[in-house]
Amino acid sequence: MADPPPNSPLDWSDDGQPRSRLYDDVYFSAEGGLAEARAVFLAGCGLPQAWAGRTRFTIGELGFGAGLNAAALIELWSRERPAYGRLHIFSVEAHPISAEDARRALAHWPELAGLAARLTAQWPGQARGVHRVEFADLGVILDVAVAEVAEALAGWSGRADAWFLDGFAPARNPAMWADEVLALVAARSAPGAAAATFTVAGQVRRGLVAAGFTVAKAPGFGRKRERLTAAMPGPAAAASSVRRVVIVGAGIAGASAARAVRALGGEALVFDAEGRGSGASGNPTALVTPRLDAGLAEPAQLFAQAFRRAIALYEAQPAIIVSRGALQLATQPRDAARFAKVADSDLFEPGALRILSSDETAAWLGEDAPEGLAHRDGLVIEPAPLLAAWAPVVRSVAVARIERIGEGWRLLDADGAVLAQADAVIVAAGLASLGLVEGLPLSAVRGQASFTALPDPPPAAAFGGYAIPTRDGVLFGATNDRDDVARDIRAEDHARNLAALAEGLPMLAARLAGRPLEGRAAIRVATPDYLPVAGAAPEAPAGLFVLSGFSARGFTLAPLLAEHVAALALGAPSPLPAALAAIVEPARFARRAARRA
Numbered sequence: 001m002a003d004p005p006p007n008s009p010l011d012w013s014d015d016g017q018p019r020s021r022l023y024d025d026v027y028f029s030a031e032g033g034l035a036e037a038r039a040v041f042l043a044g045c046g047l048p049q050a051w052a053g054r055t056r057f058t059i060g061e062l063g064f065g066a067g068l069n070a071a072a073l074i075e076l077w078s079r080e081r082p083a084y085g086r087l088h089i090f091s092v093e094a095h096p097i098s099a100e101d102a103r104r105a106l107a108h109w110p111e112l113a114g115l116a117a118r119l120t121a122q123w124p125g126q127a128r129g130v131h132r133v134e135f136a137d138l139g140v141i142l143d144v145a146v147a148e149v150a151e152a153l154a155g156w157s158g159r160a161d162a163w164f165l166d167g168f169a170p171a172r173n174p175a176m177w178a179d180e181v182l183a184l185v186a187a188r189s190a191p192g193a194a195a196a197t198f199t200v201a202g203q204v205r206r207g208l209v210a211a212g213f214t215v216a217k218a219p220g221f222g223r224k225r226e227r228l229t230a231a232m233p234g235p236a237a238a239a240s241s242v243r244r245v246v247i248v249g250a251g252i253a254g255a256s257a258a259r260a261v262r263a264l265g266g267e268a269l270v271f272d273a274e275g276r277g278s279g280a281s282g283n284p285t286a287l288v289t290p291r292l293d294a295g296l297a298e299p300a301q302l303f304a305q306a307f308r309r310a311i312a313l314y315e316a317q318p319a320i321i322v323s324r325g326a327l328q329l330a331t332q333p334r335d336a337a338r339f340a341k342v343a344d345s346d347l348f349e350p351g352a353l354r355i356l357s358s359d360e361t362a363a364w365l366g367e368d369a370p371e372g373l374a375h376r377d378g379l380v381i382e383p384a385p386l387l388a389a390w391a392p393v394v395r396s397v398a399v400a401r402i403e404r405i406g407e408g409w410r411l412l413d414a415d416g417a418v419l420a421q422a423d424a425v426i427v428a429a430g431l432a433s434l435g436l437v438e439g440l441p442l443s444a445v446r447g448q449a450s451f452t453a454l455p456d457p458p459p460a461a462a463f464g465g466y467a468i469p470t471r472d473g474v475l476f477g478a479t480n481d482r483d484d485v486a487r488d489i490r491a492e493d494h495a496r497n498l499a500a501l502a503e504g505l506p507m508l509a510a511r512l513a514g515r516p517l518e519g520r521a522a523i524r525v526a527t528p529d530y531l532p533v534a535g536a537a538p539e540a541p542a543g544l545f546v547l548s549g550f551s552a553r554g555f556t557l558a559p560l561l562a563e564h565v566a567a568l569a570l571g572a573p574s575p576l577p578a579a580l581a582a583i584v585e586p587a588r589f590a591r592r593a594a595r596r597a
Contacts (some may be wrong), residue, residue: 003263010094018066018105022095025168027065027105029222033409035074035108036198039221044196044229045162047073056086056239056267060160062142062176064093064144071098071112073164076136078115086241086265088573089142090160092152096144101125111259122312127149128346129305132563132575136263141264143575149176150242153184158573158579161190161236165197170204179207186211191234200226201282240541240571242423243267246411247391248399248436249428250283252279252383253547255390256562257311257426263563264570269420271411272392272429273398277387285471287460288314289326290377294338296345302580303519303553304347306560307501309575311377313559320386323469326378326460327361329504339373352376363460365458372461380460380468380543381555395419399477402427402436404541407522424569427537428547428562430525437546439538441589443529445551446484448493448521451475452512463504465497474508476501478552482526489519526551531583534561538587545569548588 009566010018010027018027035432042048050099051057061069070089077087097105099120124131124144133142137576145152148581149167160338163185167176175181185195197204205228208215213230220226245261247254250272258268272278290307293300293508314320330336336355345355354374362371402425411419427433452499453475460465467476477497494517500507526547527533532549536542544566550557560575561584574581 006553008097008098009103010101014102016108016454017235018097018101018535020168023168023172025172029067033068033223034072034112036288038076040227040410041069041166041196042072042076044218044227045164045194046074047162049160050194051082051087055084056081056088056572058090058158058160058190059159059162059164060185061089061091061164061166062149062185062289064091064096064124064180066097066591068106068124069164071106071115071119071143074138074140075112075115077140081139084265085574086139087141088158089140089365090145090156090158090573091142092123092145092147092149092453094146094148096124096126096146100271104448112136112385120501120554121200123563125308125349127304127308127349128579129301129308130575130577132309134263138573139265140323141263143573146418148179148556148576150178150184153188155577155579156573157187157576157578159190159237160188160191163189163193163195163495165195165204170201171197177204177207179203179210182207182211186213186232189232190237191232192236193232194468195230195232197228200228206330223484229578239503242570244269244422244424245424245426245566246271246409247421247426247428247431248272248402248411249432250276250280250387250394251393251428251430252387252558253428253430253550253562254402254426255387256558257428257547257566259390259559260566261570264566264572266566269422270338271397271399271419272393272394273396274396275396275434276391277383280447280524281383281387281554283383283475284451284522285322285380285468287462287466287468288381288555289328289462290556291553292328292338292342292373296341296342298579298583300342300345300347302531302583303556305576306557307377309560309563310377310556310558314379314381314386316388317389317540320381321518322380322382322471323460324377324379326375327340327356327364327372328375328462329372329502331464336371343373347379359445363398364503365461367413367505371423371479378460382471383555399429399436402544414465415464424543424545426545426547426565426569431523433525433546433548436539437540437544439535440548440586442525442533442549443525444483444485445526445528446486446521447478447524447552448490448497449475449477450494450497450517450519451575452515452523454511458505458508461505464499465504467501467505467508471539472514485523487521487523489521493521524551527572528589532557532561533586534565535581536591543569
């Protein structure tokens with residue numbers, strides 16, 4: 001096999017064992033890494049007995065490495081899964097290895113071959129942030145945080161029932177075993193949580209005790225005489241009783257919420273007054289690219305993680321993909337520097353963003369164009385089959401009111417008739433959310449897109465406006481008119497879209513001259529800070545949530561933010577780090593207003 005690339009964090013020893021270049025330590029025992037994982041971590045945390053009868057079980061891990069512990073854990077879960085059980089794994093890895101190196105490492109154990117193939121096929125990337133992997137048939141979700149350990153733990157919202165403390169040896173990687181880190185492990189532990197590790201180093205024992213764990217030594221594995229087990233005092237907490245979630249809205253936000261609720265083991269019931277995809281999600285095709293933010297702070301991190309998650313989910317349904325790759329053209333003098341800063345950041349996978357010269361963009365588009373930024377992973381997708389797959393059943397009824405009843409909620413129509421009762425409600429109804437949830441500063445933005453049949457349409461490109469292929473032609477636009485809620489098709493808006501296209505792609509505009517244009521007008525929803533609202537409804541009883549305000553980026557943002565809201569609703573760990581959850585929290589506007597007052 002080929003040697004790992006120069007920037008890889010591992011080397012291969014002569015006997016085929018992966019070894020860290022950074023810490024000069026092995027990834028797993030040469031005497032039997034799988035047996036060691038089972039003895040030290042699985043048995044050390046009392047598995048599978050600890051999850052017996054549990055509907056949700058969460059495991060944290062420090063040191064994802066080659067994924068061996070995760071593979072061993074999922075294999076055990078596949079054999080000993082409790083009825084209706086859901087397993088959530090949160091793992092931290094500051095120096096991720098490639099999928100190819102993971103395949104080579106896991107190939108030592110043929111009994112894991114099928115599971116290893118599935119894991120490495122959706123292997124977490126190298127971009128900074130959280131990467132989610134799903135095994136839907138097994139009820140398993142794996143979140144891998146590519147970050148320094150203290151940062152990852154501080155941002156995680158979950159509470160682990162067990163911990164695999166599997167960093168490189170304390171003498172070689174002391175930062176992984178610092179008192180601050182072990183205190184964060186304790187803070188992110190559920191009552192009764194277990195922890196296991198291969199080391200018996202004094203600093204680790206003292207750190208765990210200081211953090212609140214009771215610690216004991218146990219027989220070691222192989223040549224190691226001893227290992228540590230630890231426990232957090234207290235009885236295991238009861239799982240959330242939320243099961244049924246009603247979702248209002250069947251655009252990309254509502255459909256994403258339905259998929260996310262089902263992935264967490266909940267029942268999703270979807271309502272939409274006009275049916276699936278009737279609003280801003282109903283165009284023939286949609287462009288999936290991130291918003292480019294050269295600040296590289298929380299908004300940029302949110303868009304990067306959301307884009308990564310959306311692409312992974314859409315690639316899992318290849319029939320919806322119309323084209324791959326997208327081009328962002330420079331339209332302002334500062335764009336070149338902005339593109340370069342974003343492309344050089346660690347928020348995207350290596351090579352995913354590439355600066356193109358004007359000659360390269362011209363070759364891409366088939367006409368003269370300025371320099372640009374190529375999105376290797378950008379997609380154009382067909383919304384209709386996606387929405388149908390994620391929200392297969394939609395009740396076409398208007399929800400007029402949502403009210404609290406006991407510990408749950410009920411939805412009523414305009415006549416006061418009860419439409420449904422639920423444990424939780426997610427309002428994802430675009431502008432109509434204003435009539436169902438108070439305290440949302442949402443505003444309307446009318447957008448009319450134009451489309452027509454065209455043989456051999458060019459690749460997707462954005463230039464202030466955008467032009468993307470459809471199944472039989474090209475779609476371009478769109479207008480952007482605030483506080484206009486009419487959805488009639490206007491000839492003058494077709495003319496505006498053509499004029500904008502002529503500015504960005506004049507040869508394409510010339511090809512379309514005189515062709516009959518179809519159109520679709522929809523109402524997008526924006527917020528004052530141009531970020532979505534995703535979380536608990538402001539000043540409402542527990543169990544009412546909002547998912548809206550995506551403006552023109554719904555197909556990029558909605559899948560990830562729906563997973564965040566579904567996790568809040570069902571009491572599961574969110575994929576969003578705390579800092580990113582805070583910038584989309586619906587109550588942020590009320591807090592800002594209170595501070596100003």
